[in-house]
Structure formats: C-alpha cells, structure tokens
Amino acid sequence: MLGLYVHVPFCSAICNYCNFNRGLFDAALKLRYVDAIVREIRTHGERRIPISPPIPNPQSPFPGPADTIYFGGGTPSLLDPDEIARIIGACEQTFEVARDREVTLEANPESIDATRLAAYREAGVNRLSIGVQSFRDDELRRLSRLHDVDRAVAAFHAARAAGFDNVSLDLMMWLPQQSVSEWLESIDAAIALAPDHLSLYLLEVYPNAPLKDDMARARWSQAPDDDAAAMYLEAMERLEHAGLLQYEISNVARAGRRSRHNLKYWTDGGWLGFGCGAHSTRDGVRWKNISSTMDYIETVSRGASPAVDVRCLTSDERLGDALFTGLRLVDGIDGNAIQTRYGIDVWQRFGRDLERFCDAGLLRRDGARLWLTRRGMLLAHEVMAVFV
Ligand code: SF4
Numbered sequence: 190m191l192g193l194y195v196h197v198p199f200c201s202a203i204c205n206y207c208n209f210n211r212g213l214f215d216a217a218l219k220l221r222y223v224d225a226i227v228r229e230i231r232t233h234g235e236r237r238i239p240i241s242p243p244i245p246n247p248q249s250p251f252p253g254p255a256d257t258i259y260f261g262g263g264t265p266s267l268l269d270p271d272e273i274a275r276i277i278g279a280c281e282q283t284f285e286v287a288r289d290r291e292v293t294l295e296a297n298p299e300s301i302d303a304t305r306l307a308a309y310r311e312a313g314v315n316r317l318s319i320g321v322q323s324f325r326d327d328e329l330r331r332l333s334r335l336h337d338v339d340r341a342v343a344a345f346h347a348a349r350a351a352g353f354d355n356v357s358l359d360l361m362m363w364l365p366q367q368s369v370s371e372w373l374e375s376i377d378a379a380i381a382l383a384p385d386h387l388s389l390y391l392l393e394v395y396p397n398a399p400l401k402d403d404m405a406r407a408r409w410s411q412a413p414d415d416d417a418a419a420m421y422l423e424a425m426e427r428l429e430h431a432g433l434l435q436y437e438i439s440n441v442a443r444a445g446r447r448s449r450h451n452l453k454y455w456t457d458g459g460w461l462g463f464g465c466g467a468h469s470t471r472d473g474v475r476w477k478n479i480s481s482t483m484d485y486i487e488t489v490s491r492g493a494s495p496a497v498d499v500r501c502l503t504s505d506e507r508l509g510d511a512l513f514t515g516l517r518l519v520d521g522i523d524g525n526a527i528q529t530r531y532g533i534d535v536w537q538r539f540g541r542d543l544e545r546f547c548d549a550g551l552l553r554r555d556g557a558r559l560w561l562t563r564r565g566m567l568l569a570h571e572v573m574a575v576f577v
Pocket of ligand 1: 199200202203204207208209211262263264297
C-alpha cells in the first residue's frame with residue numbers, strides 16, 4: 190500500500206543547523222498553504238502519475254490504497270488540529286485509507302500541550318514523533334532550539350496522558366562539545382521515559398549553516414571520529430538492553446512499533462508526497478514538488494501540477510535504490526525477493542565487489558540474505574556505493 194507524506198514548511202524559529210525545506214511561521218500563509226495541500230491531494234485522485242503521456246500501469250489502481258499518513262516538516266505541530274483533520278479527510282476522500290492506518294505527526298516540544306495533543310488524537314493522529322534532540326540544556330542552547338529539557342519531558346508525559354501509545358523521540362549525536370558520556374546521558378534519559386521508538390541522527394554541519402559560524406566564534410568542536418563511532422555503538426547496546434531493538438541504521442523500536450511509513454522508503458515501497466518540496470516515488474516514476482512555499486501555493490491554486498523533475502527510473506536505478514535502501518535495514522536484503530522483482534541474482538552481479546566487505550566483517554551473507562553488521566553500519570555508504 191501507498192504511504193502519504195504531507196510536508197509542513199513552517200517553524201517558530203530557524204535552528205542554526207537546519208538544512209530542511211522550511212521558513213518562519215506566518216499565520217496567513219499557513220491558511221493558504223493548507224488550502225493548497227487539500228487541493229493537491231484531491232486533484233491527485235483525478236490525475237495519473239504526472240508525466241505525459243501517462244505510464245500505463247494496469248497493476249496500480251489510481252488513486253489506490255494507502256495505509257500511512259506522515260506529517261513531516263518543518264514543524265507540523267504548528268498546524269491546528271482542525272487543519273490536520275481537514276488534510277486527513279482529504280486523504281480519506283481521495284485514497285482508500287486503511288482502517289488500521291498509521292498517522293504520524295512530527296511535533297516540537299514547545300508547540301504541544303495536553304489540550305492540543307488530545308485534539309490531534311481526535312483529528313486522527315495516532316503516532317507522535319517528538320523532536321527532542323538532546324536531554325541536556327547546554328546542548329539544546331548550542332543548537333538554538335526553543336525548548337529545554339523540562340519542556341521535552343513534559344511534552345512526552347502529555348502525549349502519554351493524551352493516550353498516545355506510539356511515541357517516537359528524535360535525538361541528535363556528535364553535537365558541538367559533546368563527549369561520549371554526555372551523549373549517553375541523553376540515551377539514558379530517553380530510556381527512562383520508555384518511548385516506543387527512537388531515531389538517532391548524526392549532526393551534519395553544513396558549510397552555510399549558521400552553526401558553523403557559531404562554532405568558529407565560540408571555538409566549539411565535534412569529538413573525534415572514533416568517539417562518534419563509540420557514541421553510536423554504545424547507544425545501540427544500551428537501547429537494545431532496554432528492549433528498543435535496532436531495525437534500521439538510525440532507528441530502534443519496541444516490538445510492533447517500527448515506523449510503518451518510513452519502512453516504505455527502505456523496502457522498495459511507493460509513496461506520494463504533498464506540499465512544497467515533497468518527493469514521490471511510485472511504480473518506477475519519481476518526482477519532486479516545487480520547493481518554494483509561495484510558488485507551490487500559486488501553482489496549485491491555479492489548478493496546475495506542482496510536480497517538477499519527473500523522471501522514469503531505469504531498471505538499473507530501481508534495482509540500485511532497492512539494494513541501497515534495503516541494506517539500511519538490520520534484516521538486510523532478501524536476495525530472493527530481489528530475484529523475483531528484478532530478475533537479478535544479487536551475489537552473482539555484485540559478489541566480486543562485496544566480498545572484501547564480508548572479509549572485513551562489515552557485511553554478512555547467509556544464503557540469499559545480505560546484511561550489514563553493526564560495525565558495517567558505521568561504514569554503510571562505502572558498502573552501498575557498490576550498488577549505485
Ligand atoms: S524545528 Fe526542525 S525544521 Fe524547523 S528549523 Fe529547527 S531543525 Fe529545521
């Protein structure tokens with residue numbers, strides 16, 4: 190089934206490290222944006238893949254069944270619950286949305302409280318992903334986040350009190366001035382809250398990020414690479430011990446709480462993205478929406494498609510993507526499934542290049558299955574490069 194992604198590009202302030210497609214919150218613009226999103230979703234029901242002539246696809250009914258809706262951003266929790274309900278309603282009217290759907294809302298701690306959370310649940314959200322980033326106030330300040338640790342903890346408890354039984358936390362590691370033990374404080378604090386899911390991201394300092402200047406000015410630095418590796422390996426051990434099992438390079442979950450939406454990206458699934466800058470991939474066709482919020486609203490409002498960069502993937506690109514993303518999973522690549530879908534024996538085609546990674550203990554092979562060891566995950570891109 191399809192995953193539906195809705196991009197919300199508004200934030201209350203812009204964090205110094207952020208490289209996402211976002212801008213400052215503007216209440217009037219938000220109203221127009223929600224109208225445009227609803228219109229884009231509705232018109233998708235009338236439109237085939239936005240390519241001319243449309244690709245004949247007898248296996249894929251349009252608009253088709255979907256079982257996940259994911260509000261990502263930006264800060265989706267800046268949309269009011271009735272706006273979230275309207276967008277979910279548009280999805281239901283356009284797609285056959287499964288009854289046991291997963292509906293995720295990304296939320297920042299400072300933008301949610303008990304009343305708002307109860308209203309989101311009422312609107313149909315059943316999974317929350319809270320952008321905590323760190324359980325140390327000094328680290329949050331260095332990242333110019335608007336919340337502090339108390340607020341993050343209060344947001345988590347409010348989510349539980351509102352009845353959310355599927356809550357994920359985002360944490361970032363390898364922060365400026367962060368030592369291994371300080372990072373592990375955040376991991377232990379997260380474990381103490383007993384979330385259902387955790388995503389661990391490595392901070393990437395982009396060349397034009399204001400954080401880069403902040404770091405130079407304050408003489409902050411990131412720990413050496415070996416420490417970053419230790420942060421990752423030790424965190425995964427502690428989380429595993431606490432019943433949060435790794436299922437993807439950056440993600441751990443309790444049993445039954447893996448992100449069904451994100452799994453579509455890693456298991457060669459199909460998804461449609463709505464909103465500015467959103468990406469879609471379906472049946473071998475990939476496209477991206479216009480990035481600018483204003484241009485997106487203007488285009489959708491006059492009834493035109495916001496899709497740009499529409500591309501039919503070659504069979505080699507599809508295979509490469511399936512292998513590249515599949516290797517992110519702890520379960521790895523199922524060679525039999527690849528053989529059935531693409532008619533390729535993975536080991537016969539890539540074995541010569543992969544052998545050295547097996548010898549180095551980064552990759553394992555058992556029959557048709559291939560997976561990265563945890564140490565291999567630290568060097569995943571080198572292994573994945575074989576496929577693309
Ligand atoms: S809240 Fe998230 S999307 Fe918004 S500026 Fe900060 S990091 Fe970027």
